[in-house]
Amino acid sequence: MGRLLSCLTRKHKRFLAVAALFAMGGMLILPIFLSLPALAGGGAPAAGGPPPDVVAAQEAAKGEEEGEKIEMGRDVYYKTEGPAIGMPAPKTEDNELHYPRYNFESRVLIWVANQQHLYYGSFVLAVPIFCMCIEFAGMMTKDKAMAKKYDQLAYDFIKISLTAYSLTAILGGILIFTFLTLYPSFFQYLSSIFRPVMHIYALLFVAESGTLYIYYYGWDKMKEGLLKWLHLSMSVILNVIGTVLMFLANSWIGFMMSPAGVDEQGRYLGNIWHVIHTALWNPLNVHRILGNMAFGGGVVAAYAAYRFLSAKTDEERAHYDWMGYIAMSLGVAFLIPLPFAGYWLMREVYAYRQQMGITLMGGLLAWLFIIQATMIGILFLTTNYYLWQALGRMTGGERFQRYIKYLVFILVVGLLVFITPHTIVMTPAELKAMGGQQHPVIGNYGVMSAKNGGINAIIMTTILSYIWYQRGNRIPTVKWAKFGNIFMGCFFTVAQLNNIWLACYGYYIPANVRIGLSVPQVAGTLSCLFFMSPLNLAMLKGGKVLGPIQWGRIPPRSQYALIMLATAFTWMMGLMGYIRSSVRLFWHVNEIMRDNSPWAYTHTIGFAANVISFNVLFFWISILFVFWLGTLGTKKVPVPAVEPVPGAPAPQPAVSR
């Protein structure tokens, strides 16, 4: 055998390696293909045949002809007919049989177990996506030093994620045990509906683990030529599997919020696709992908900050400064489209059940959105603060410092406008004290167009900060530089004035017309993002470099801004998850299975905030432990931070691409 191998040329070896990897990949995903017929429900044909519910209906009709009477049911969402082959949703009672318990609130226990699993799950799904992007960037970069730096960064990322991966699996196990022991009736019902999906989920998890281990441990072996491309394509497979995993998990919560594929009694009607593809599934998928990415960026940025603060050498400091910057930029790049995905999700919630939307935005849970608004403001303020600090690592960056106070003013005013509520949920005593439904002063403010004005002003300022950051150590030298600067200044001014004018105009027109103002406001902001950022890059091309970027020369407080971002992301994720889950009020499965436990009420905001804080801190204590573990392992020496040769492109975050 050894002789045979020695006879093979290098080319043959590569070919064999590729073939072996494909075979391995094929074996990993083979169980999924084999189980596809089961997915279709009750052994219906996998592809090409009639839809599963039609097949099931035909079988029901056949059964009926043969003398077995199968009851038909009507889908609560799709309104299609199907044989009621599942069990009806159990009618639970407040007793030990349906709700076994410790001497503690079961809901809080399941909340904590769920949230921890979700934090880790999000992190290990987001990080491989970063790795893929960074590894790809490294392969595309012609500068060898930079390529090596990118490669090292991607490796650092996946190393963190690997330790977190096993914790994710452990937490998943804890979550299932918590469900089985505290909510057995509910979990039995849910697993009866999602039986095939749950098995496929488990198989995909195996496939994900296998791919991840090969990807990580094969890093050094597959570092050149075709093997490197193969390595990259493995990260694509890894991310596809991870994303499908998340989509499947999302189908469970989608079903709980907006059930489909069952009749009014909750009986499964034979079409698994209807059960998965509920009204809110797709908006949840998109929102969660973006959210995970922003969160993942935050966690990696915090890791970099930790390593920066504990670094002993300048090289280390430079490497982790750069890593923090890239991670922060990626996180913020995904934070910016997140509100639009959130808007889509909320629109679908309103379309599904208007009263559910109003409970969220104008009813019981409305105050939580005030917290969310505050947090969005904090995230943008912190991002700006980091960018201003980061100007310090560039020669020439100081020329922008004197203007920062004006940006602070705009940001603060924008934030105050953004978080001003219009109507407030009040007690009778408060109502009497205030003398009306709206506050005598602030009640006149806080309409939607003004709030939009506030947040758009904040985002535009952030874009401007970023443009200044890009110009930190460079001066445009293109012929049309003066014209470009004037054009850019005018563009920002007009966009901001348009934004403010519309924010004020909104007070003079009816509410239903006012809603339409958000379109031109957002259009102005997006124009700044998509036109001004590329214009700035075009102007800087071949520009005069005032000095190198001195990675690592940044005050330690900037690293606390990264930690602030990471903590705020985590907290906001916990908050929004709580809102999404509690909007079902006293339903396990909305309108199908009622929650009759002693905890079928909605907690106060304060209690929720405390549990969210507990979850956030629990996660961070455990992940700091993971970080610390990471430092114990074999250390790959970071590549010294080498400033690219003048003229070569400096590393740019995804936001500008």
Added chain:
Amino acid sequence: MVELIWEAIGMGWPVFVLLIGLLFYFQTSIPDPDRKKNAMFKTMIGMLCAFLLFIAIANYKENFSGETRLLPVSLVMITVATYIMGIYFTNIGALMKIGGFMFFVAAALSGYGNWLPQVEGGFPPPEVKLDFASMTAQQLADEGEKIIFGGLGQSKVQGAIGKGQCPLCHGFQQGFLSERAPNLYGIPDRAEQRLKEPNYHMNEPDKRPTVQKEAYPGSGTATNAIEYIAESHACPSCYVVPGFGVKGTNDTESPMPKIHKPPISLTLGELAAVDTWMFVREGKEAPPYETIVAAYEKFIPEAERPKEATGGEEEAAAGGVLATGDEPVNEIFMKAGCVACHTIPGIEGATGKVGPMLVEGSNAPKRLKDPDYKGQAQSVKEYITESILQPSAYVVKGFPDNQMPKDFGKKLSAGAVQKIVNYLSQLKEGQPPPAVE
């Protein structure tokens, strides 16, 4: 505070003992005075931080389910402790400072959450059986207010919301801005006008531009005000008030859910109560209960009608009910024991003198006009029903209060009360009694 300190010591004593042990160990084992001083100092710092941490944990434990506003205090204490440790334990300094900062951020956010007004969503409404059929208009209206706003008198409280969830979208006060769905003030009068709207197409459902033409095939359209209200509840998309349709549908589809379907699932009795409140609160005479229920029956087929809660019926089956209503009225009078105290013309053996003679066809109109009458009934039948269910609402002059039992509402079925009311309302002085049915 003292209790808190004791609790902290109770929880953390092994750690304190360990640190004191370390203190002695360093004192005896380190020969170099500078190193000894340094180790002693760090141990003292460690003790201080441990003390702070355990006080914070004790406070957290104490207040987790109680005074939650104090919980951020714990987090701030932990922050301080970790920062102090971060300063003096340089080998883990970065970790402690980062941890402390995260605690601080979490504490600030928790504090913010606790500082905002605290609103707790109540438990889901209990499924109790109410006998709507035997209620007076005012009683029905009161139940209606509870269903809409969650309690009596809550209709004036902003944000109050009940099982029906109506105020989520509808305004109810005159002049109140109602952007999501029409303001329902004045609906008793406006309902008639809606029937004449060009898009309503009374009796011509096929001509309707809406996505749903009829509540169910063959149900037809509303022909009067109460039917219009019933149709709006049972089939919101049959007619959409201009400007209130789902965005983009050009008012052909309503965003409102069918109120008799989950999640709201109001029974016909509850819907009648809601409608009655809308009339009564504007000082208008509400249609009789039977009329309202008949209007709903027109638009909601039997199979789709939510079942009344069964809890009360089970209780009744257990032996609580004196008469079910299937008996002839004279038997009901006997079973309920009315004959022992009252004289009732036409009922054999009903010659009691403890209470007044029940010729209510003549008595009730006079008593309703009596300035001392403080009840809520407005008609003869309502007065009789009220007298059975709430005997103290009006006490006939010359007779003592609190003589008549007050639990007939629980002991007589709705049908039995209805039969009694029908019979007594026909009894008039000087006229022969009606036939016993």
